[in-house]
Amino acid sequence: MAYQALYRKWRPMKFDDVIGQQHITQTIRNEINCGTVAHAYLFTGTRGTGKTTTAKILSRAVNCASPIDGNPCNECEVCKSILGEVCLDVQEIDAASNTGVDNIRDIISQVSYVPTMGKYKVFIIDEVHMLSKGAFNALLKTLEEPPAHVIFILATTEIQQIPATILSRCQRFDFKTISISDIVSNIKSILFSEGITATDDALEYVAYLGDGSMRDSLSILDQCLAFSDGELTLDKVTNVVGAVDDKTLYDFAGDVALGDTVSALRRFNDCVSSGKNFDNIAKGLLSVFREIIMYKINRENFSASKIKKQYLESCADKFDVPFLVNCINILTDCIVSFKTFSSHRVLCECALIRLTTPSMNDDYDSLNARISSLEAKLCAVSQGGFSAPVLDETAPCIDKISPAPTDDIPLPEPPLQDDEPAFDASQAKHSAASQAAAKWNDITSALASNGKITLCALLYGVDVKAADNTLYLCVSNPDNRHALSEKTNLDAINAAIASVVGSDVNVRISSDDIHSSVSGDDLFQSLGAMGKDFPSNFNLD
Numbered sequence: 322m323a324y325q326a327l328y329r330k331w332r333p334m335k336f337d338d339v340i341g342q343q344h345i346t347q348t349i350r351n352e353i354n355c356g357t358v359a360h361a362y363l364f365t366g367t368r369g370t371g372k373t374t375t376a377k378i379l380s381r382a383v384n385c386a387s388p389i390d391g392n393p394c395n396e397c398e399v400c401k402s403i404l405g406e407v408c409l410d411v412q413e414i415d416a417a418s419n420t421g422v423d424n425i426r427d428i429i430s431q432v433s434y435v436p437t438m439g440k441y442k443v444f445i446i447d448e449v450h451m452l453s454k455g456a457f458n459a460l461l462k463t464l465e466e467p468p469a470h471v472i473f474i475l476a477t478t479e480i481q482q483i484p485a486t487i488l489s490r491c492q493r494f495d496f497k498t499i500s501i502s503d504i505v506s507n508i509k510s511i512l513f514s515e516g517i518t519a520t521d522d523a524l525e526y527v528a529y530l531g532d533g534s535m536r537d538s539l540s541i542l543d544q545c546l547a548f549s550d551g552e553l554t555l556d557k558v559t560n561v562v563g564a565v566d567d568k569t570l571y572d573f574a575g576d577v578a579l580g581d582t583v584s585a586l587r588r589f590n591d592c593v594s595s596g597k598n599f600d601n602i603a604k605g606l607l608s609v610f611r612e613i614i615m616y617k618i619n620r621e622n623f624s625a626s627k628i629k630k631q632y633l634e635s636c637a638d639k640f641d642v643p644f645l646v647n648c649i650n651i652l653t654d655c656i657v658s659f660k661t662f663s664s665h666r667v668l669c670e671c672a673l674i675r676l677t678t679p680s681m682n683d684d685y686d687s688l689n690a691r692i693s694s695l696e697a698k699l700c701a702v703s704q705g706g707f708s709a710p711v712l713d714e715t716a717p718c719i720d721k722i723s724p725a726p727t728d729d730i731p732l733p734e735p736p737l738q739d740d741e742p743a744f745d746a747s748q749a750k751h752s753a754a755s756q757a758a759a760k761w762n763d764i765t766s767a768l769a770s771n772g773k774i775t776l777c778a779l780l781y782g783v784d785v786k787a788a789d790n791t792l793y794l795c796v797s798n799p800d801n802r803h804a805l806s807e808k809t810n811l812d813a814i815n816a817a818i819a820s821v822v823g824s825d826v827n828v829r830i831s832s833d834d835i836h837s838s839v840s841g842d843d844l845f846q847s848l849g850a851m852g853k854d855f856p857s858n859f860n861l862d
């Protein structure tokens with residue numbers, strides 16, 4: 322037997338089974354019980370909230386030979402014929418593919434005929450907002466004076482596109498998005514019937530991904546079940562949908578709250594290494610900031626899983642709403658740019674930098690000025706050979722980091738000259754390489770505070786070793802190796818080392834094995850000789 326999608330297989334058969342819309346189903350059942358059924362209904366609400374399901378149940382309930390408290394029996398001849406989609410009295414029209422006035426005229430021509438089996442002819446028009454203006458006008462005439470045996474059920478996700486003349490002739494019901502807890506309890510009972518076990522956090526995550534839509538939640542569940550055996554766990558769900566798990570996303574939010582660019586970029590690198598795609602990371606973060614806003618605004622009535630509420634509780638007070646709105650703007654820019662710029666990695670990294678560095682938000686001129694002055698400073702530092710002044714991260718004001726020396730910034734000490742005692746140059750380099758290895762964290766921090774953030778990202782996780790008067794940066798990823806070997810990047814690394822250690826050090830970018838290490842140029846040439854093409858966008862400064 323062909324596999325039937327869960328949402329079809331478990332589509333509610335009576336009003337009592339429709340999830341989360343009791344305010345609607347109860348009213349309609351009362352109308353059926355009292356014999357006061359309307360002749361035109363308008364069901365509106367987001368996708369997957371039960372509009373079509375309720376319309377189908379209604380079409381049976383009004384025609385059922387033996388209804389049970391307003392619900393269809395689903396057993397009588399009429400119910401079975403409607404369920405089998407062979408009853409001529411119930412017609413479903415998808416307005417998305419039948420938009421024209423002729424389609425509506427076709428329906429109207431059938432309106433005058435009396436029903437063949439049941440009491441009513443029911444016309445369900447799905448996506449009714451797609452009808453043309455002419456089609457709406459044709460429909461309007463029939464809605465003004467419908468025959469007693471006709472019921473129209475119009476369903477739409479776009480209520481604002483329905484003409485007021487149509488609205489005023491319909492009984493309108495607004496379907497609510499379904500709460501996470503309602504979705505979870507429903508999919509729990511479905512899985513129980515299917516004999517499948519699942520952890521609570523897995524189900525809560527499926528419901529969260531479904532975003533208030535039962536149909537979407539069940540489709541995601543279908544997808545997860547198809548790709549996993551045994552108990553359905555949170556890990557399996559996040560793997561199947563390629564999503565970044567909540568904990569990681571909220572850890573990112575923590576980095577943003579602390580303004581910790583280095584940590585955010587390191588986390589980003591870890592996500593990418595473990596196979597998460599850039600789009601999912603950016604969109605996941607966007608939804609986290611949205612959730613934090615919603616949670617802050619309406620804490621008591623916020624619908625979310627227990628775990629998610631814990632995450633929210635732990636970080637909500639670290640943000641104010643305008644800041645969060647700005648975070649959403651930054652991520653929206655990033656996601657929109659995915660369409661026009663192919664290097665999604667760079668876009669994500671820039672977004673993370675902007676998120677963790679509020680002072681540079683939306684002010685590119687000051688950002689450029691800041692970087693230029695820092696680069697000038699760095700240049701002066703590496704030439705002068707003195708230790709870099711510690712930049713106050715809490716005071717990113719341009720004036721304070723002016724390239725020209727001021728009273729606030731110590732002038733460079735004169736470099737050590739000939740009057741110093743003679744020393745063995747190779748020994749000095751040897752110890753400088755060891756010092757650089759020992760102070761590697763300071764060197765990456767110096768790069769970060771000088772705006773070389775993308776370079777820092779490339780350097781995360783590199784294995785640093787000092788040997789033979791040389792600092793070896795062992796990088797397993799060949800693309801990263803190539804990017805690091807570019808002159809501008811090597812220069813920046815050398816400058817940072819000079820600023821921390823106080824002298825020049827030989828730097829070699831190598832693969833994991835030091836013995837097979839080659840210099841950046843050698844590596845480029847040897848890989849080039851192997852015919853490997855490199856992307857041209859690797860100048861990451």
Ligand SMILES: [Zn+2]
Binds near residue numbers: 387393396399
């Ligand atoms: Zn029946």
